[in-house]
Amino acid sequence: MANGNHIRRIGLLTGGGDCPGLNAVIRAVTKSAVARHDIEVFGIRDGFLGLIEDRIHPLGFEDVSNILDRGGTILGTSNKADPSRFAVGRDAHGDPIFEDVTSRVVDHVATHRLDAIVCIGGDGTMSGAARLADHGVPIVGIPKTIDNDLMHTDVTFGFDTAVSTATDALDRIRTTAASHHRVMLVEMMGRNAGWLTLHSGAAAGADVILIPEIPYSLDVVCDACVRRSKKGRAFTIVAVAEGSAPVGGSVVVDHVVHESPDPIRLGGVSEVLCAQIAEQTKLESRATILGHVQRGGRPTARDRVLGTMFGQHAVAQLVSGELNRMVAMRDGSLTTVPLAEVADKQRLVPPDDPLLDACRAIGTCFGERT
Numbered sequence: 001m002a003n004g005n006h007i008r009r010i011g012l013l014t015g016g017g018d019c020p021g022l023n024a025v026i027r028a029v030t031k032s033a034v035a036r037h038d039i040e041v042f043g044i045r046d047g048f049l050g051l052i053e054d055r056i057h058p059l060g061f062e063d064v065s066n067i068l069d070r071g072g073t074i075l076g077t078s079n080k081a082d083p084s085r086f087a088v089g090r091d092a093h094g095d096p097i098f099e100d101v102t103s104r105v106v107d108h109v110a111t112h113r114l115d116a117i118v119c120i121g122g123d124g125t126m127s128g129a130a131r132l133a134d135h136g137v138p139i140v141g142i143p144k145t146i147d148n149d150l151m152h153t154d155v156t157f158g159f160d161t162a163v164s165t166a167t168d169a170l171d172r173i174r175t176t177a178a179s180h181h182r183v184m185l186v187e188m189m190g191r192n193a194g195w196l197t198l199h200s201g202a203a204a205g206a207d208v209i210l211i212p213e214i215p216y217s218l219d220v221v222c223d224a225c226v227r228r229s230k231k232g233r234a235f236t237i238v239a240v241a242e243g244s245a246p247v248g249g250s251v252v253v254d255h256v257v258h259e260s261p262d263p264i265r266l267g268g269v270s271e272v273l274c275a276q277i278a279e280q281t282k283l284e285s286r287a288t289i290l291g292h293v294q295r296g297g298r299p300t301a302r303d304r305v306l307g308t309m310f311g312q313h314a315v316a317q318l319v320s321g322e323l324n325r326m327v328a329m330r331d332g333s334l335t336t337v338p339l340a341e342v343a344d345k346q347r348l349v350p351p352d353d354p355l356l357d358a359c360r361a362i363g364t365c366f367g368e369r370t
């Protein structure tokens with residue numbers, strides 16, 4: 001295959017929160033680069049941290065054999081290492097001291113004679129990658145996240161596996177909810193986007209689905225639970241996204257990671273709501289926070305296929321000279337979009353998403369007043 005851009009050596013990193021399918025992408029990038037284009041591949045440990053600390057090592061066929069079905073990332077990752085704002089220590093109050101260490105990264109890229117870096121990550125990684133591109137480091141991005149919230153791609157790998165995991169959890173909650181005649185709330189990840197909760201909630205037939213894009217009314221949610229119990233349906237399943245908030249209210253913050261480019265960690269809305277529902281309806285209620293179980297485990301077949309296609313396409317784009325772009329899936333076709341158009345943006349569930357309409361048609365409550 002022609003290598004019009006004379007790419008000979010590439011670095012490969014996985015940044016941000018991990019998700020199932022990362023190893024499928026690492027495998028596809030490495031194998032297609034080596035076998036099809038005769039490019040040497042270098043694995044960068046722990047995302048941008050490895051670029052900052054110069055932890056860069058050759059990656060060959062043997063290293064990526066037998067990893068397709070493995071969760072996590074063999075390269076490691078970090079969601080606290082933005083080169084333009086890197087925590088180099090702490091001040092007298094214990095607060096992090098930040099420095100721009102981009103020049104270190106540029107030096108390490110030059111020392112290893114890397115012609116480009118393949119950055120596999122979510123919006124934080126794409127933002128960091130776009131800034132590196134501005135400093136002359138050629139980049140290609142590959143979209144990853146269970147949140148499915150990257151702009152300009154219809155889907156990210158990791159999402160399908162997370163939806164399956166969350167759906168399985170909701171199915172299991174349903175049987176115990178029925179036995180005990182309870183209101184059961186299940187909290188899903190997703191930050192400010194409701195994709196994971198909407199899709200798993202729909203797949204498991206949740207009675208109430210609460211997502212950040214639709215602020216909820218506590219009264220409407222309680223009415224839905226009481227109506228079901230009056231109709232003789234002695235339990236209610238509420239799928240709630242961690243970023244959900246009541247009308248006029250705010251999200252529930254679990255903790256703050258000061259070193260992280262995106263420091264707020266959400267969590268706990270299901271517990272708050274559970275207490276409020278129990279108090280207002282007198283129905284016995286329980287909350288379960290699924291947490292990082294949604295990021296772990298073996299990728300589904302779909303995520304392995306998507307990861308393989310994204311990985312191969314990224315290398316093909318590099319070779320054809322398409323730099324500083326992110327691979328994307330649009331209307332079923334692989335394409336690329338400029339990194340700058342993805343950086344610092346989030347793709348939320350639009351009000352006209354067809355799945356919202358389908359769920360409303362079958363009586364799912366979104367906590368909104370109608």
Ligand code: F6P
Pocket residue numbers: 017079122145146147189190191242265266295
């Ligand atoms: O972006 C992926 C994600 O899992 C979010 O859904 C979640 O809010 C966040 O990362 C959790 O981050 P951490 O792994 O730092 O707790």
